Amino acid sequence: RIVYLNGQFLPYEEARVPIMDRGFLFADGIYEVSAIIDGKLVDNAAHLARLDRSLGEIGIRNPHDAAGWERLQTELVARNGVVEGLVYMQVTRGVAERDFAFPKAGTEPTVVMFTQAKTVLANPLAESGARVITVEDLRWKRRDIKSVALLAQVLAKQQAAEAGVAEAWMVEDGAVTEGSSSTAFIIGRDRVLVTRPLSTALLPGITRASVLRLAQEADLRIEERLIPVEEVYAAQEAFYTSASAFVMPVVEIDGRAIGDGRPGALTRRLRELYIEAAR
Ligand code: PDD
Secondary structure, eight states: OEEEETTEEEEGGGOOOOTTBHHHHHOOEEEEEEEEETTEESSHHHHHHHHHHHHHHTTOOOSSOHHHHHHHHHHHHHHHTOSSEEEEEEEEOOBOSSOSSOOTTOOOOEEEEEEEEOOOTTOHHHHHOEEEEEEEOOOOSOTTSOBSOOHHHHHHHHHHHHTTOSEEEEEETTEEEEETTBEEEEEEGGGEEEEOOOSTTSOOOHHHHHHHHHHHHTTOEEEESOEEHHHHHTOSEEEEEETTTEEEEEEEETTEEOTTSSOOHHHHHHHHHHHHHHO
16 A cells, blocks of 8 residues: 655555654644545545645645645555545644644645545445434534544544444534534425535535535525524435535434435435536
8 A cells, every 4th residue: 555645655554754743743734535436536626725725724835736736646546546435635734842833943744645445436325324313513613624633523423333323413502513524414395405504613515515516406495504403303305425425315313214214315316416427
């Protein structure tokens, strides 16, 4: 397995980051995940634009322009022979003696990239539908930044795992913010697709944006507004989106069946449309 670290393609075993890396000590960094299908990157320009924005929001210089990133990603995907899976990119503020404030002397950002071969298209969970629990959203107030500080999401996903379900939807003030690693959607009566509007309370999902565009083309009505948990329970259909799940049907939330307890027809259609557009 070949990974990328600071300008070099290396065997995974040889890639080492110093313990003083601010990513390790402070989670002072950001990341991105793009899907690969048929050996090609999915929605990659939008992922690279969000990577640039996340870096800007925390004052780390972007070490590459979009074309430079894509060259590195493409080479890494080819070197690993990945046909279907993910490419992970991470940039931290770099290595310095431990001090909370940014190092005065400046640092070289630490850049890490690796691929994961994974079944994205023929995912059995997409056939059966996912079960979800709701948990309290314990995160900070800048969730629009794709920060590597993911402890609240780690704990949320662990609660889901212990409950034997696939995802946790996080709730704040009685409304769903998003999934622990995905964007939450419901479909109500009259083909109304509902998802939370973008704000600092959630990550601006790249898959979310693509799915909203496809939903519009498929004549669904779209409402971007808060989704109270009670409305989730009463939804006709529900699903979540991410670079790794694409469009994932939800069939049960907190033990309550959604619709007839099987993946909804409009959800399945949106998944097909998304995969078609990605190819
Ligand atoms: N997670 N919300 C959160 C909190 C996320 O972590 C993610 C993605 C999303 C969906 O965003 P996108 O459609 O751009 O992937 C929403 C990635 C896949 C991860 O952490 O692995």
